[in-house]
Amino acid sequence: MKTKLIIAAVAIVGFFSTQSVAQVLDAGRVKILPSTAGILKVHYAMEIDEPITVKFYNRDGVLASDKIEGTFEKGLMKRYNVKNIHSNDYWVEVSSSKLTVTYHVVPSSDKKSFASYLEKTIYNYPVVASNN
Numbered sequence: 001m002k003t004k005l006i007i008a009a010v011a012i013v014g015f016f017s018t019q020s021v022a023q024v025l026d027a028g029r030v031k032i033l034p035s036t037a038g039i040l041k042v043h044y045a046m047e048i049d050e051p052i053t054v055k056f057y058n059r060d061g062v063l064a065s066d067k068i069e070g071t072f073e074k075g076l077m078k079r080y081n082v083k084n085i086h087s088n089d090y091w092v093e094v095s096s097s098k099l100t101v102t103y104h105v106v107p108s109s110d111k112k113s114f115a116s117y118l119e120k121t122i123y124n125y126p127v128v129a130s131n132n
Contacts (some may be wrong), residue, residue, distance in 0.1 A: 012049060030043070035079060039080070042092065044094060055095075056085065085107075086123075
């Protein structure tokens with residue numbers, strides 16, 4: 001009996017650990033990268049076959065929004081001019097039907113560079129229910 005219980009426990013732990021590793025890999029495929037002064041790059045390193053929305057917002061509300069449509073087999077990288085965002089900090093949210101990633105962006109005092117911090121990742125998987 002103990003052997004069956006141990007095998008079942010190992011199988012359950014193995015299943016959940018592979019699921020969490022897959023989620024961590026997906027979250028790392030969406031990045032906010034610095035470029036030249038005042039330019040921010042959104043890097044989405046997954047195949048895209050559905051619309052993606054990129055929102056810029058601060059504590060007062062949405063500053064700008066961009067909807068990207070099309071099919072990109074190798075993902076995409078898009079540049080955004082953030083020179084006109086005069087907030088001390090702001091957030092960039094990249095969302096699709098599968099995944100929503102939010103980065104907190106803090107510009108330097110001279111506005112020539114910034115630091116971006118992954119703040120939140122939400123997986124938008126459909127809920128599956130079982131009637132057993």
